Amino acid sequence: xxxxxxxxxxxxxxxxxxxxxxxxxxxxxxxxxxxxxxxxxxxxxxxxxxxxxxxxxxxxxxxxxxxxxxxxxxxxxxxxxxxxxxxxxxxxxx
Numbered sequence: 001x002x003x004x005x006x007x008x009x010x011x012x013x014x015x016x017x018x019x020x021x022x023x024x025x026x027x028x029x030x031x032x033x034x035x036x037x038x039x040x041x042x043x044x045x046x047x048x049x050x051x052x053x054x055x056x057x058x059x060x061x062x063x064x065x066x067x068x069x070x071x072x073x074x075x076x077x078x079x080x081x082x083x084x085x086x087x088x089x090x091x092x093x094x
Contacts, residue, residue: 036067043072051075057083057093065093 046052054061057078065073065088076093078084087093 039068043068047072053077054093057086057088062088 043052051074052072053075054065054073055077057076061076070093073093076088
């Protein structure tokens with residue numbers, strides 16, 4: 001969820017109230033769950049064809065693997081010499 005703060009006068013009314021933010025948060029959670037399920041199904045289908053690798057062993061690769069299924073990922077590919085032949089944190093993906 002992204003809420004942007006902007007400078008305004010003391011008399012300006014906020015376009016976001018607590019009810020609106022609650023609705024936005026709920027919608028975000030629903031959409032996030034739907035996207036995670038869609039990606040997980042794609043990974044499961046791909047895994048059925050053979051090994052599955054992710055590109056990038058840094059934060060985004062780790063987040064992707066953690067969010068969508070560590071057990072599905074066989075390895076991570078990264079061009080950085082510092083990350084080759086090492087395990088990713090938490091996941092133990094090499």
